[in-house]
Amino acid sequence: MELKEILAISGQPGLYKYVAQSKNGVIVESLLDGRRMNAAANAKVSALTEISMFTEGDDIALADVFTRIYAHTGGKEAISPKEAPEKLKAAFAEVLPEYDRDRVHVSDMKKCFAWYNTLLQAGFTEFKLPAEAGEEEK
Structure with missing residues (x-):
């Protein structure tokens, strides 16, 4: 998968x-x-693979955000999406410090952490985009 x-x-x-x-x-x-x-x-x-997060510079692919969360948590589950908004913002800032604070809402952070945890439970350990995977095979 x-x-x-x-x-x-x-x-x-x-x-x-x-x-x-x-x-x-x-x-x-x-x-x-x-x-x-x-x-x-x-x-x-x-x-x-089509979803990205707003940053202060160029947008970053959701797969790259998941990779950062995976590295930050050491392969464990991320913070629960049911935590307080302040905790979610702090945790998201640790993972993606350059996120656009005006356009990325707490609901986006909740989805990101919930989706990451769901993918981790489904057995995902790599979150590379198809183009990146193809480049490494060459």
Whole structure:
């Protein structure tokens, strides 16, 4: 399973693994409970490889943020997304000190930490983008 196969669906909790194309959308499997469902064609589905975080300079890919969290925690789970907003901001600033404090909200931090913890529980230890993985193989 690669990061490019992992999807976030607007209005649905958790993350999903792409399974197959259906005539009305895509079939996905929840990483939380393993249930399969059809994500309709009009649902806002985003691959994690397409999501980035705002920084004071260029935006940084979510995969790179996950890599930083993994290095910072030593491969353990990150802070709980249910912690107080001040703790979440402090933890996020440790991982990504250059994040844009005006455009990155606490809700974004909660999603980031929750998604990281979900991926870690699903067995992810590397969060490289497909292009980066291809460059290393050459």
